[in-house]
Amino acid sequence: MYDTFIGLEIHIQLLTKTKVFCGCSNNYGDEPNTNVCPVCLGYPGTLPVLNTDALFMAYQVVGALKCKRAEAAIFERKNYFYPDMPKNYQISQFADPVGINGEVIFPFQGEEHRVRIHDVHLEEDAGKMIHAGDMSLLDYNRAGTPLLEIVTEPDLRSGEETEAFLRYFRTLVRTIGVSRGNMEEGNLRCDANISINTHGAGLGTKVELKNINSSRFVRLALEYEKERQIGIVEAGGSVDQETRLWNENKDITVVMRRKEESKDYRYFPEPDLPPYRPGEDFFRRVEESLPELPLDRQKRMEAAFSLTDEQASYLCEEKARADYFEAAVAAGSEAQHLYFWMSGDLAALVNKSGTPLEESRLSPEKLATVLRLLDNGAIHGPIAKKMVALLFEEEHDPEGLIAERGWKALDDTSKILPIVKKAVDANPSAAEQLKQGETKVLGFFMGQVMKETGGRADPETAKALITSYVKGEIV
Amino acid sequence: MSDAALFGWSSTAEYCTYLDENDKKVGAFLSRTGADEFQSALERSRSEASDRSPLRGMPFAVKDNIAVKGLPLSCGSKMLETLSSPYSATAVEKLQQAGAVVVGKTNLDEFGMGSSCDNSALGTTHNPWDVARVAGGSSGGSAAAVAAGMVPFALGSDTGGSIRQPAAFCGTYGLKPSYGVVSRFGLVAYASSLETIGIISLDAQLLRTVFDIMRGQDPKDQSSRPFSPQASEKRQGEKPRIGVITDIEGLAPAMESAYRERLDLIRKKGYEIVEIELPMLEYVVPAYYTIASAEASANLARYAGIRYGHRTDWADEHSELTEKSRDEGFGDEVKLRILLGTYVLRSGFKDQYYLRAQKIRTLLRNEILSAFQKVDQILSPVFPTAAFPHGDAGLDQFQQKLADKFTATANLAAIPALAFPAGQSEGLPFGLQLLGPEFSEHKLIDTASEFTELWEPKTAPGFREWR
Ligand SMILES: [Zn+2]
Numbered sequence: 015m016y017d018t019f020i021g022l023e024i025h026i027q028l029l030t031k032t033k034v035f036c037g038c039s040n041n042y043g044d045e046p047n048t049n050v051c052p053v054c055l056g057y058p059g060t061l062p063v064l065n066t067d068a069l070f071m072a073y074q075v076v077g078a079l080k081c082k083r084a085e086a087a088i089f090e091r092k093n094y095f096y097p098d099m100p101k102n103y104q105i106s107q108f109a110d111p112v113g114i115n116g117e118v119i120f121p122f123q124g125e126e127h128r129v130r131i132h133d134v135h136l137e138e139d140a141g142k143m144i145h146a147g148d149m150s151l152l153d154y155n156r157a158g159t160p161l162l163e164i165v166t167e168p169d170l171r172s173g174e175e176t177e178a179f180l181r182y183f184r185t186l187v188r189t190i191g192v193s194r195g196n197m198e199e200g201n202l203r204c205d206a207n208i209s210i211n212t213h214g215a216g217l218g219t220k221v222e223l224k225n226i227n228s229s230r231f232v233r234l235a236l237e238y239e240k241e242r243q244i245g246i247v248e249a250g251g252s253v254d255q256e257t258r259l260w261n262e263n264k265d266i267t268v269v270m271r272r273k274e275e276s277k278d279y280r281y282f283p284e285p286d287l288p289p290y291r292p293g294e295d296f297f298r299r300v301e302e303s304l305p306e307l308p309l310d311r312q313k314r315m316e317a318a319f320s321l322t323d324e325q326a327s328y329l330c331e332e333k334a335r336a337d338y339f340e341a342a343v344a345a346g347s348e349a350q351h352l353y354f355w356m357s358g359d360l361a362a363l364v365n366k367s368g369t370p371l372e373e374s375r376l377s378p379e380k381l382a383t384v385l386r387l388l389d390n391g392a393i394h395g396p397i398a399k400k401m402v403a404l405l406f407e408e409e410h411d412p413e414g415l416i417a418e419r420g421w422k423a424l425d426d427t428s429k430i431l432p433i434v435k436k437a438v439d440a441n442p443s444a445a446e447q448l449k450q451g452e453t454k455v456l457g458f459f460m461g462q463v464m465k466e467t468g469g470r471a472d473p474e475t476a477k478a479l480i481t482s483y484v485k486g487e488i489v
Numbered sequence: 490m491s492d493a494a495l496f497g498w499s500s501t502a503e504y505c506t507y508l509d510e511n512d513k514k515v516g517a518f519l520s521r522t523g524a525d526e527f528q529s530a531l532e533r534s535r536s537e538a539s540d541r542s543p544l545r546g547m548p549f550a551v552k553d554n555i556a557v558k559g560l561p562l563s564c565g566s567k568m569l570e571t572l573s574s575p576y577s578a579t580a581v582e583k584l585q586q587a588g589a590v591v592v593g594k595t596n597l598d599e600f601g602m603g604s605s606c607d608n609s610a611l612g613t614t615h616n617p618w619d620v621a622r623v624a625g626g627s628s629g630g631s632a633a634a635v636a637a638g639m640v641p642f643a644l645g646s647d648t649g650g651s652i653r654q655p656a657a658f659c660g661t662y663g664l665k666p667s668y669g670v671v672s673r674f675g676l677v678a679y680a681s682s683l684e685t686i687g688i689i690s691l692d693a694q695l696l697r698t699v700f701d702i703m704r705g706q707d708p709k710d711q712s713s714r715p716f717s718p719q720a721s722e723k724r725q726g727e728k729p730r731i732g733v734i735t736d737i738e739g740l741a742p743a744m745e746s747a748y749r750e751r752l753d754l755i756r757k758k759g760y761e762i763v764e765i766e767l768p769m770l771e772y773v774v775p776a777y778y779t780i781a782s783a784e785a786s787a788n789l790a791r792y793a794g795i796r797y798g799h800r801t802d803w804a805d806e807h808s809e810l811t812e813k814s815r816d817e818g819f820g821d822e823v824k825l826r827i828l829l830g831t832y833v834l835r836s837g838f839k840d841q842y843y844l845r846a847q848k849i850r851t852l853l854r855n856e857i858l859s860a861f862q863k864v865d866q867i868l869s870p871v872f873p874t875a876a877f878p879h880g881d882a883g884l885d886q887f888q889q890k891l892a893d894k895f896t897a898t899a900n901l902a903a904i905p906a907l908a909f910p911a912g913q914s915e916g917l918p919f920g921l922q923l924l925g926p927e928f929s930e931h932k933l934i935d936t937a938s939e940f941t942e943l944w945e946p947k948t949a950p951g952f953r954e955w956r
Contacts, residue, residue, distance in 0.1 A: 052575055052576050055796055056791045056796070057574075057575065057576075057797065058556075058562060058569065058572070058677040058678075058791070058797070059554075059555070059556045059562065059574070059578065059674070059676055059677045059678070060565070060576075060674070060675075061673060061674050061710050061711070061712075062711070063708065063709060063710075063711055064711065091787050093786070093787055093790065093834070095790065095793065095808075095811065097793070097795055097807045100796065101787075101790065101791045102787075102790035102791050102793060103787045103790055109700075150807075152795070161664065230763045278835055278836050278861050280786075280787075280831065280834035280836070280839075281834075282783060282784075282787070282834055282839075282843060285681035285682035285709075285712065286678075286681055286711065286712060287712075288711060288712055290711075312751060383594075400924060471952060
């Protein structure tokens with residue numbers, strides 16, 4: 015009965031070495047006010063100098079979002095007062111953003127959805143205010159760091175869809191390598207506007223939501239706001255055009271400012287930065303630098319390696335993960351087997367150690383070797399697990415390890431049987447239970463055998479021997 | 490022998506005493522380099538600068554809106570009275586590398602806004618020719634320091650005539666270079682797209698030397714451009730063809746007759762004088778004030794009492810802190826221009842004012858460029874009157890603004906302009922101005938030197954010759 019229209023203004027911090035208009039380090043988390051200079055503090059007489067690395071990254075995003083790119087980077091001054099904004103104007107783009115009219119295709123509930131991009135513009139970030147008692151402290155380390163703002167058309171329909179879009183968007187910017195794209199860390203920030211209207215009647219009165227700093231809050235805030243607006247309309251009222259804040263403690267939105275207080279930014283061309291024309295060579299380098307988009311890659315990998323939608327989506331969520339997978343396949347691994355290991359043991363190791371997969375000692379080639387050794391029976395499962403964990407941390411040769419640590423698979427019946435006999439004989443009551451058909455006990459005996467053989471015993475052989483011995487089929 | 494002694498003083502101490510004594514009468518300086526620092530800077534210059542550098546050991550003064558590391562950068566405002574600059578302007582650094590030594594920072598109309606120097610919140614500068622009169626502005630301190638013989642040259646900044654008008658009032662040369670040829674890095678911004686650092690001197694050749702050292706593209710200033718004079722070198726050796734504007738209404742009678750006399754002299758010496766029309770000149774002043782105020786409203790927004798400059802004693806919150814600090818720190822003229830600039834950029838007014846002014850600017854520039862198809866240089870008065878008495882007795886503030894029409898043209902069109910001494914009228918100096926195409930600075934200096942030989946201007950009373 016109602017249509018919902020959601021548009022986003024997404025800010026991403028770009029991963030340049032230095033700030034966008036001066037040479038200060040663009041590093042988060044340093045001591046307050048250590049990455050500052052007269053230029054980024056807006057000292058009288060200083061002038062901005064454009065960091066072309068930031069512009070390069072901006073154009074990479076413009077390319078990935080399939081926008082029409084601007085041939086020149088043109089900057090304007092956006093005038094507003096804020097204590098953490100050193101010049102009290104922000105160098106931004108207005109009339110001529112670096113990109114316009116793009117689109118993002120993203121997966122949602124097994125379908126492909128599309129969000130149109132209105133524009134992409136490059137600007138400088140402000141500093142940070144820290145309130146301490148009755149004092150306000152200012153940290154200007156972030157002032158002047160490069161920010162890319164991506165404005166979407168109101169093409170999203172629900173909080174859930176918006177959350178999925180943001181998740182894909184994060185993967186996208188991480189894949190290009192221009193931002194960490196993490197809302198919780200603050201390097202992806204997002205304002206949303208939302209309106210509802212009776213079905214088919216077009217856009218309703220728009221409410222802007224600010225201060226939503228996790229993708230979960232995006233979903234909650236939008237769902238709350240949608241219901242609030244529908245409630246107003248159902249009760250015969252009309253929605254006010256205003257800006258609201260998400261209160262994460264109460265899970266509600268509250269008014270921040272009304273329409274009549276809306277700002278006039280008095281944009282005008284930045285006289286200190288003449289239009290910058292990057293030229294053909296620059297644009298060619300941008301194009302060459304662009305990787306395959308995550309959704310394209312997901313579809314290709316699904317087809318090429320017979321993966322499910324979910325499997326390919328997991329792998330393509332991080333570019334490094336998909337790269338790793340493809341490298342291991344190229345080194346001879348079977349796709350399903352590899353996926354099983356990557357989403358299981360390897361994911362657990364990454365989680366536990368905090369070391370990203372691509373920074374571990376276990377190269378895709380070594381993993382492929384381990385899986386081959388497992389496949390051809392040179393080692394058994396439990397040893398493979400041990401080996402992977404060891405190779406993840408330390409530099410070893412997988413084949414050398416087998417000899418070194420005596421990890422070769424044990425499938426010789428004459429060697430396994432005495433161990434089986436010893437375990438069963440020592441636990442007569444358990445043996446009796448197994449004999450009565452309580453198969454759970456089999457696991458207990460397997461454990462004993464594996465413990466005794468250091469995990470080297472062939473599990474099938476051991477199982478068969480235990481069962482037969484208990485039943486008295488062998489003596 | 491390469492300290493101040495080279496320039497006529499037996500010792501640095503003697504020179505410093507001379508400066509102290511003289512500046513009591515003139516009031517050109519807001520701050521001075523201490524005698525010891527000056528001495529050690531001279532010694533550094535002696536050891537580091539090349540023997541052949543004509544500026545080795547030469548003192549100079551810097552307008553107090555141009556940054557010199559460790560010295561105040563007050564901009565003639567209470568707002569920045571306590572600021573010490575953490576860095577130096579590129580132009581200053583280049584001169585220091587060539588061996589020149591900063592002796593102090595000179596007075597100006599607050600943030601460069603004014604044409605008398607009486608708008609300074611920090612000091613009064615008098616015209617060395619007649620201390621009852623103003624030195625002009627906004628670079629009045631620099632012009633007065635040069636005219637009084639305290640320094641051989643000084644740096645100023647020119648947004649709409651701020652070098653040329655005081656140069657004319659004080660009987661000196663004043664060069665506003667082509668936009669972007671001298672780096673603006675270190676010049677406290679008032680109207681970024683119009684202003685440039687320039688030079689005031691009594692010696693045309695020294696002016697050229699200083700210009701050649703300061704100019705050049707600067708990686709710290711993206712609006713800076715390389716100096717490429719080729720475009721204007723085609724008529725080498727020939728006498729330049731001089732365009733004069735027929736419409737010179739509004740000149741004071743004495744100025745008008747002096748101007749006509751000088752034109753006759755020039756014509757008699759064989760220069761071809763061509764009358765040209767510049768109808769856009771009528772719109773120069775409103776377009777100039779619209780653009781300058783718009784840019785000023787953004788450029789001065791940073792003075793909020795937070796990181797530097799004046800901060801009010803007590804405020805409960807951010808907006809109150811800003812309001813009170815600005816109210817206490819800025820003078821009336823500055824407040825007026827910030828308000829005006831905010832107004833012309835407001836949505837709903839922007840098309841009518843700011844964007845229209847930008848269109849006028851383009852039309853004016855095109856008109857000037859097409860005039861340079863017919864003539865090599867354009868000669869005009871600098872200002873309709875001679876230096877007026879303190880307290881605006883001659884012209885009210887509004888008239889002072891209208892009078893900027895001859896000078897602001899060059900800033901809107903981004904071309905170089907040179908004011909030069911054209912003799913005296915009723916005991917006060919009188920200046921003329923030459924405009925040329927972009928990068929024609931050298932030719933303007935050549936022509937002005939030739940012209941001044943025709944009438945040999947005097948120097949101010951009490952002036953002590955350099956060299
Ligand atoms: Zn910086």
